[in-house]
Amino acid sequence: QAVAGDPEAVNPHAPTYRSFRNVAYPVTSARTPQRTGEVVTAVLHKDGTTSDNPDLARYNVTLAAYDDQLGHNIPQVFTTFFAQHGLVYEQGRYVQGSIIDWVFVVGLPISEPYWARVKVGGVEKDVLMQAFQRRVLTYTPANDPAWRVEMGNVGQHYLRWRYQQ
Helix, strand or coil: CCCCCCHHHHHHCCCCHHHHHHCCCCCCCCCCCCCCCCCEEEECCCCCEECCCCCHHHHHEEEEEECCCCCEEEEEHHHHHCCEEEEEECCCCEEECCCCCCHHHHHCEECEEEEEEEEEEEEEEEEEEEEEEEEEEEECCCCHHHHCEECCCCHHHHHHHHHHH
16 A cells, blocks of 8 residues: 555555565664754655655755654654644643644654655655654645645555455
């Protein structure tokens, strides 16, 4: 199943979950060096290989945090998403607070962030993706600002992978 964008049948060059096999924990337990402040230009290809594309620096996506536990960097676009505050319902009343407990909701990062060229709604776009323990997050700079960071629908992907005929 394609990790981001349209289903694999119409998105044949997009990385799949298998593409992450050699770059993600637990298959790859090697820690990545902390690179906070660096611009993300790494690309993940469908065959699982990676390369560097300096042209992707135009999006100015920088690494903002490092997870010491599993040893992966997290880009600023995701840390900003995690830090959102707003009106939440707690203990029977509405209060201002964190919208999500990101470690509880997405888990720790199990890969580095990678760019890929994928079809979204039939249109090829640059999409940044990163695998976490419970979710895959994507960042699509061409999207409306409110929809640039999204959580991959892992449940739907699993259903398609497991039961599609």
